[in-house]
Amino acid sequence: MSEPRWTPAQRAAIDDRGGALLVSAAAGSGKTAVLTERIARHILEGASPDDLLVVTFTRAAAAEMKKRIGDRLSALAAQQQGDEAARLYGAAEGIGRANISTIDGFCSHVLRRHFDIAGLDPAFRAGEEAENLALRQEALDELMERYYAQ
Secondary structure (H helix, E strand, O other): OOOOOOOHHHHHHHOOOOOOOOOOOOOOHHHHHHHHHHHHHHHHHOOOOOEEEEEOOOHHHHHHHHHHHHHHHHHHHHHHOHHHHHHHHHHHHHHHHHHHEEHHHHHHHHHOOOOOHHHHOOOOOOOOOOHHHHHHHHHHHHHHHHHHOO
8 A cells, every 4th residue: 555645735744853743624535534644653653542631522533543543553553564564453442441532532532541630429420411501501501591580
């Protein structure tokens, strides 16, 4: 499989090693492909999937990202031999445990891990959209009543 033809902006995003990166572009512009290649190269250079934090907007996008990274790492591993091939195959298998999720998924993970520090019940759960809407409306109603009473 030949390497895609990257635009200069895509190449810059892939090659930049400055640390954190925010990618914002229109649908179909190649964001997932660029991030997949960037992450695969970080791992090829020695990073671990455990070092990652990738935040997407949807669960489907996070799942797609994990699949693509795993596939790319497997392809890179097939080009290697010995310990390096084994390391990359191991990284491909471990990508499912990497911090690649939505922002609410990441926050839930952090809060579940540190519920005691956050003062939460360890059995907390995120509300469904309808529940959250009702709670927001209730809070707004209480606030308006308080201001009205003043």
